[in-house]
Amino acid sequence: MELKRVVVTGMGALTPIGNNLNDYWESLAAGKSGSAPITYYNTEKFKTKFACEIKNFNTEDFFDRKEVRRLDKFAQYAMVAADEAILDSKLNLDVVDKYRVGVIWGAGIGGLETFQNEVISYAKGDGTPRFNPFFIPKMIADIAPGNISIKHGFMGPNYTTVSACASSANAMIDALNSIRLGHTDVVVTGGSEAAVTEAGMGGFNSMHALSTRNESPETASRPFDATRDGFVLGEGAGALVLEEYEHAKARGAKIYAEVAGGGLSSDAYHMTAPHPDGIGVIAVMKNCLQNAGLQPEDVDAINTHGTSTPLGDVAELKAIKEVFGNHAKNININSTKSMTGHLLGAAGAVEAIASILAMNNSLVPPTINHEVADENIDPELNLTLNKAQKRNLNVVMSNTFGFGGHNACVVFKKLVE
Template identity: 80%
Template sequence: MELKRVVVTGLGALTPIGNNIQEYWDGLKNGRSGCAPITYFDTEKFKTKFACEIKNFDPLQHFDRKEARKLDRFAQYAMVSSTEAIDDAGIDLDSVDKFRVGVIWGAGIGGIETFQDEVINFQEGDGTPRFNPFFIPKMIADIAPGNISIKHGFMGPNYTTVSACASSANAMIDALNYIRLGTCDIIVTGGSEAAVTKAGVGGFNAMHALSTLNESPETASRPFDATRDGFVLGEGAGALILEEYEHAKARGAKIYCEVIGGGMSSDAYHMTAPHPDGIGVERVMLNCLKDAGIDASEVDAINTHGTSTPLGDVAELKAISAIFGKHANTININSTKSMTGHLLGAAGAIEAIASILAMQNSMVPPTINHTTVDENIDPSLNLTLNKAQEREVNVAMSNTFGFGGHNACVLFKKIDA
């Protein structure tokens, strides 16, 4: 069976450095930090007092008051970004076969704020279980794609992938394969997360996973830097419209790029720590290259998982050196988490979008906040430090890894005729 080609025809983003695609790209190319003191709750007793929050977001600009109350922030973000992507793709909702349009969405946690608030309200009450009737529908992770499909009438495959921080990358790979196999013509995919909450920050603090550089929040996300001390929590959403190539051509769609491969693997090592030798990371990149049918020498840029953790950054770069050999020194390697923070289940989506925009604009966004060389990192690697670099990007790779050892990798290529 000959697999169908899959292209990207629409993008949408709601991030800590921009509330739409144009703003997001402007933040990326200019190396803007999205990190600041937390505004959502009082952080006096928390070890970490900062995060990469969404700025200037008013749900009532997108939903009526009644609808907004029914949606957790992670679902609001999903609805907003997916609508931007659908509009960007120019999909005619009246003519498209909605039975062949699906929604596959990633979320690592889902409605954690709703869960947190409902439990606190119950605990502070008189013991009578007076829960909000929308408690469960607001909280469950699969409600995001459910609401997207309800809004637009899409009746193809509809579900959520949950693999911690690899969730939206797994969603994109599933979407790629459904279209390749001829099951769907179009799939709305991506991911969203809104874990900047008391429970989210407190929980990650308890794991010693978050940076605690409270004196300098804007520089706290510092991948590959010797002084890095943990990741910075981010929030938001990224949406991509994946479409069968001939279907896109037939309707005269704008095409950003082709999705040429997706790979998955497991570290099978530890709940939260990466394998120190990067074995699982090596395998996921090899699997992705094999799936795409290209040689490692064809890759021009890699947007790494690069969370700014002491162990993870080193393991990933070791794996890149092992797989790409001498060619690794010619690749632009970066971590856009230095600007956006770590969006957990939405990370794969917004970083895939960053890779696509790098191809579109022949410019690789920087890894900001780097001041001190880490002696454990190969100095010959081009980590695109502190300033965007202009270059032709024909093939871009995006890596995303999650707690539990979940590894996902996606490859994008400039479209051939």
């Protein structure tokens, strides 16, 4: 069976450094940090008092009051990003076969704020189970694609992938395969997360995963720097419209990139720590290249998982050296988490978008906040430190890994007719 070609025809972003696609890209190119003191709750007793929150987001600009009461923030973010991507794609919803349009979404946690608030409310009561009737439908991780499909009438496959921080990368790969195999013509894919809550921050703090650089939050996310002390939690959403190439071509769609392939693997090692030699990461990048029909020397840039954790950054760079050999030093390696923070289940989508925009603009966004070289990192690697670098890019790769050893890798290339 000959696989169909898949392209990206629309994108949308709601991130800590930009509430739409254009603003997101401008901030990436400028090396802007989205980390700042938390505004959502009193952080006095918390170890970490900062995060990468969405800024200047007014729910009433997008939803009526009734909808706001029925949607957790993670679902609101999903719908806003998806709407931008669909509009950007110029897909004619009046003529498209909606039975062949799917929504495959990623979320690592789902409605954490809703869950937290409902349980706190119950615990403060007299034991009578008084729960909001929207508690469950607001909380469940699959409700985001459900609401997107309901709004637009998309009747193709509709579900959520949950693989921690690899969730939206998994969703993109499922969307790719759905179109490749001829099951769908179009899939709205991506991911969203809204875990900047007392429970989210407290939970990650308890496992010593977060940076505690409270005196300088804007510099706390510092991938590859010797003084990194953990990741910075972020929130938001990224959405992509994937489309079968001939379907897109027939309607004269703008095409950002071709989705060349995707790879999956497992570390099979530890609940939260990466394998120190990066064996699962080696496997996922090799799987991705094979799936895409590409050679290591074809890759021009890699947007790493690069969370700013002591173990993870080193393991990933070891894996890149193993897979790409001498060519590794010719690759622009970066981590846009230095600016956005770690969006958990939405990370794969927002970073895939960053990779595609880098290719379209011939500019690799920087890894900001780097001050001290890590002796465990090869100095010959080009980590795109502190300043964006101009470069013609034909093939870009995006890595995303999650607790539980989940690894996902997606590669995009410039369209060749």
